[in-house]
Amino acid sequence: MLRSFIDVDPDSHFPIQNLPYGVFCRSDKSSPRIGVAIGDYVLDLAVVDEAGCFKTTPVAGKGVFNRPSLNAFIGLGHTAWQEVRSTIQKLLSADEATLRDNERLRAEALIPQKEIKLLMPVEIGDYTDFYASKEHASNVGTMFRGKENALMDNWLHLPVGYHGRASSVVLSGTEIRRPVGQSKPPHASQPIFGPSQQLDFELEIGWFVGPGNKLGEPITIAQAEQQIFGLVLVNDWSARDIQAWEYRPLGPFLSKSFATSISPWVVPLAALEPFRVDGPTQDPEPLPYLQQQNKGAFDIHLEAHLQGEGMSEAQRICTTNFRYMYWSMAQQTVHHTVAGCNLRSGDLLASGTISGPEKNSRGCLLELTWRGDDPIDLGSGQQRVWLEDGDQLTITGWCQGDGYRVGFGEVTGRILPPLVSDENI
């Protein structure tokens, strides 16, 4: 097994097999730059680049790591990503002297993670959210339209998706203000206005694409995975009461665009190769442009934890897996471009809520509590149907290797009370 000269705990999310990219500032107020996580450290790629370690790779002389976002690096494409990754992996390996035995370079390039501040890793041009879990779509459909009409007739033929809001994608840790808006309770004659009473999370995985395609020139299924740079955890916060009232006929809008949180470390697709698995059987067979030849799913264990105010620790409320997804990342990416839409370096695509077959593998409160019929017990006498002010929701996930984990860290956010008081309504 590949090992680093840096000690990494077997439970750490960041062994040498992972090497996720992030953007960070050092406490000495250096400008934002790009690093990779290794154990409890971050390797400053701007420093390593300046020391000439990338001089045989396609990034040489381009200064792509001394930047406040990953976009320039992502834009260089798959070959550059591969060469940089193998260079870093070699540099950090136990039997490579370049960094290991250079005390000055090590001191400059390896910084304890507790001394850095993580920033948004990517400048997101457009954000698209899919609806690619069959269990999620079926559960939601059953609740709203009955079991017989659970899946819309298009669902098994194409990955349903919609344009999300890029401006309100925020970094893990950002506090989330409870949204205010219109809703219409089931038996009300008129809509009401006020803070959302049905605030929910959505456990998702997102991926950053690049270099992208030109307008009118679709990506083929054979090219699709070379367009996937890396993955993050996504919490697509949702206000179900606002959503139910606004979404017809053009889809979710303000019920989603008040905030979407992402985890700070972007896990390269290459790090997930050992965890590639077959996805669910697709029946009916998809149209040719969606037929993927290789295994398209990934075995990523995922959990959601909720901690209310006054609770001494968070309670796990969901255990699920990315491998349950009916439509693969490649299929979603290809479908996005088939009519000609262009993707740009750093665009974010996300899977939609990830739900599995078990009751506790459902990735949002709407499903976990079955629209409120079945509250979650958090212990200490606390129950939840929807998120309350002060609640902290954390999603984490990892691939379990033999003696190591390729992990995503976490995406977390705490709910702040709404700004509007009852008097203003």
Added chain:
Amino acid sequence: MLRSFIDVDPDSHFPIQNLPYGVFCRSDKSSPRIGVAIGDYVLDLAVVDEAGCFKTTPVAGKGVFNRPSLNAFIGLGHTAWQEVRSTIQKLLSADEATLRDNERLRAEALIPQKEIKLLMPVEIGDYTDFYASKEHASNVGTMFRGKENALMDNWLHLPVGYHGRASSVVLSGTEIRRPVGQSKPPHASQPIFGPSQQLDFELEIGWFVGPGNKLGEPITIAQAEQQIFGLVLVNDWSARDIQAWEYRPLGPFLSKSFATSISPWVVPLAALEPFRVDGPTQDPEPLPYLQQQNKGAFDIHLEAHLQGEGMSEAQRICTTNFRYMYWSMAQQTVHHTVAGCNLRSGDLLASGTISGPEKNSRGCLLELTWRGDDPIDLGSGQQRVWLEDGDQLTITGWCQGDGYRVGFGEVTGRILPPLVSDENI
């Protein structure tokens, strides 16, 4: 009446009363910069700025006009826009000597429009499309759900909108590749794949917002118009067959994101003040956050023209007006932020298809031909239900003043045949 020392035809879209902003390159390959249109000329604001003409305004020393987009200028806010506009208006007026009598400055700053190339005026962060014409929503609803269920029950309470795709917003003149994708003909048992057979345009008006609001801090109706920098014509190209199959339950996606065209000149909201009118009566009364105190509609005459291959000239197929819109720009802007969503400088919001009460005032082919039941006669034996390859669709619009027009120029695009041949399907 205010007059410029530059001769401007009474039918010109660009008198001194207008002064729309655009981004352009000169044929001498200078870097992109910002100008305003005046008659057949463009005034190079980077040159005028360097000459010190803005030294008493908030843009002084900021270099906001020597840029490839309007974003930095838009970000300075309403007071800066006002002072710059009045400075330019004075500079170009017949009785002001500064520019009029400075031959060297005039030669450098005033360039015939035929010698420049117009570029995308704004770097668009997010694009949002609304559905704010009651006639449009009613017509579409009648076609798909019958007259009794024409308007969804939320429509009269809030401006329905959805997140669009920013990456595929293109400048007028860009040729539009016919999109390819999935659709399901009414009596087919399975979806089919191929070029869209129901390609449509949508006549819309869009506006660029700025400086915007912070996440979680909504814009109020009183502040809303100070957040509207200026307006453009928008053609939100639509593939109706792809749309009908994909849109449930999350809204339009690939049927829209293959292209959206905008006109190059951004008409300041200030130039439209003389044409402010009352919009339609709103019944029921909107919720307080949407109640606008001033007149929120604008009398902008709008036309769409279609020219097929082999036609000697374009034929007008629609005559409508922006004043028909049920929801005002201010209301749409406020609603967008009410749940906390942040708008950024240069975000594009658009009205949705603008339709009026008359048959020929409907702003898309779906309505004009009533889903194909009533083809449009283009003369010379040509008819249209949907757009054909080679068709050129042009939208134009203006406000008619007493002896002058405040115009938008045009947004135009020609349909290219699809890339996919029948063999590939």
